[in-house]
Amino acid sequence: MSKISKKSLIASSIVGAMALAGSNFASAASLNELQNGEAAIIKASANSQKKINGIYEQTQELLAEYRTVVDETENLKVYNDHVQRLVNDQQAGIDSLERQIGTIEETKKGVVPLMYKMIESLEQFIELDIPVNLKDRTERLERLKDVMSRQGISVAEQFRLVLEAYEIETDYGSMFSAYQGDLEFEGTNITVDFVHMGRTVLVAQSLDLKNAWIWDHSNREWKALEDEYLSPITKAIRMARKQTAPDLVKLPVYAAGAGE
Template sequence: MSKVSNRTKIATALVGAMALASSNLVAADPLADAQKADTQIHADAAKSQKKIDKYFDQAQDMLFEYGSVADERESLKSYNDYVAKLVADQQATINDIQSDIDGVDALRQGVVPLMFKMVDALENFIKLDLPFNLEARLNRVANLRATLDSSNVTLAEKYRLILDAYSIERGYGASSIAREGQLNIGGKELLVDFVSFGRVGYYAQSLDQKQAWMYNKETKSWDVLSDGYLRNLSKAIKQARGQGAPDMFALPIPAAEAAQ
């Protein structure tokens, strides 16, 4: 009995020790797992932080790129608006030019008759005016008529020549002209000096300075001047030719006589 009991006690003691040891091992496993889990959490957190930092950097880069693109877009928009205004202005200019081109034919239809009327008016004016340089002035009119009928001269050049003729005629009104020519008096051709003072008076004097005449626009004939005007007329002819110093002289004026 005593031997069995001792063995039983020893076995019981061994079973108890093993149970105690087993309980300690079971208690140690959850702590290790907790430590491992904490380590893993930290590792995962570090990885997540890296990802967050990476995404943040990418977001910053994208934000900067967006800002650059937005600025470039505004710049391009401003430039496009500027170009659009230029194009609109150019189109308006093109439209105006096209309108002018379309109106060229109508302009020609109005200008051509006007030029013929201007030449007719110029010829009539010359025929009614004092007959100084009459041949040259009428020849100028004849040349204008020939030019109007010419296809080799542009419309603009024809118009310019007409204006030049008018300008020449206007210049006669402020100039003194002296020239030598022939004058028919009583059926005889006399060699005389002609002199005109603008459109105020037109005179003639024989080369021997013994006879003088004044043109009468109303009768379209030459009236004899008295001998008292011979010296003054000689002086006037020299001044018109630039052969004498400017000086005062007295001559009858047709308009003044008509007014009386």
């Protein structure tokens, strides 16, 4: 067996040590590469997760917007249906008004002649009635005639005024009132105080309280009264004007044939 020299052993040791050192260096380099690769993977994974999170958030926002749009669409549909019902109702109202207008025009043709007849009848009634507030009643009648010939006044307003005049005439039948006016007696106009109880009694008294008259409806003229009626008539005038408390008062009633 050949002997190995000491130099050979030393050289072998050096070579072995260098080989081991080279092997360790290679292992360290591989580890660094692995670590760097792992870090890159982690970083890439984190970036991917960020992108995924961003996409998810965008998806949620889009989903929320979609739901909002769906809700708004449903609300808009409900509102449109509501508006359509209103439009339909308005159209029905318009159609009804158009039919009524046609009917009104036909009604006017009958109402206008009726009003003229009513005014004519009212004029005849005032002429035949006792002359209570004759001046006011005559002026009211003339205003009615004027209203009927004026433009810009609706048929409804004209008819209302005619009915109002009839109501006033009706009220005279139950009214207890006093007013001042002129009385014609034996060709002389005299300023007097009138007092009437409905259409039953109409008497007058001079302002100096010295003379009194009663309306004779049968002969349609004024008749002088005796002095005994002066005080009761004065009291009745004050009562009608609410200047004294209501009380029993004796007033004359002109009966047919009383002057014969």
